[in-house]
Amino acid sequence: MPVKSGASFRLSALPVVLMAQLLAAAVFTLTLVWVLHFRGGVSWEMSSNPQLVYTAHPLFMVIGLVICTGEAVMAYRIVLGPRAAKKAVHLLLHLLSLGFAAVGLYAAVKFHNDAGLAHIRSLHAWLGIATISLYALQWLVAFVYFVFPGAMMTMRADYAPWHIFFGIVIFLMAICTAETGLVRFIFPGNYPSEAFVVNFNGIAIFMFGVAVVLAVILPSRY
DSSP states (O other): OOOOOGGGGOOOHHHHHHHHHHHHHHHHHHHHIIIIIISOOOOSOTTTOHHHHHHHHHHHHIIIIIIIHHHHHTHHHHOOSOHHHHHHHHHHHHHHHHHHHHHHHHHHHHHHHHHTOOSSOSHHHHHHHHHHHHHHHHHHHHIIIIISTTSOHHHHHHHHHHHHHHHHHHHHHHHHHHHHHHHTOOOOSSOOHHHHHHHHHHHHHHHHHHHHHHHHHSOOOO
């Protein structure tokens, strides 16, 4: 019986990218169900319900730092067309992610200020601040190296592997931050249906992170 070569067992990025899209849709749906149905929606008015202000924080952070960032990381696998188009989508999705993250961060700061609570006390907050700071720095450095016309091709080639490496690290930091944020919602005593939504969302976020990283590692055959 002939032995197959290693290339015969090699998986392309396409099925993993498709799986990642399904997981992204699941994360988005579960987050909306949790925020709108179980948490009562979002409001910027502290007088109505203080928790509605804070609810905006996980909503915008998940959309921005998890979903948009994951799609940006996979942009070179998703977008069909010239490399310039892929680069533009990659850059704009990261910028959109930062915009959502800024709104989510504002919601958390506003809630803590209005409620008189201390800031940056938990592991979740530490990871979140570090992730957003590194994210913004990564975007600025990448803009200088890959978009700014004064950058030399040799500089871009030398920095490209580090850009990919730090991009994956920052994305995984965002996944960890989201998971530690969900862990803060503890349900003592009875186990309500909200707990199932939160836990399934946490699993979906983790699986989405794995799928995104795998899609970047695997070769593209389309």
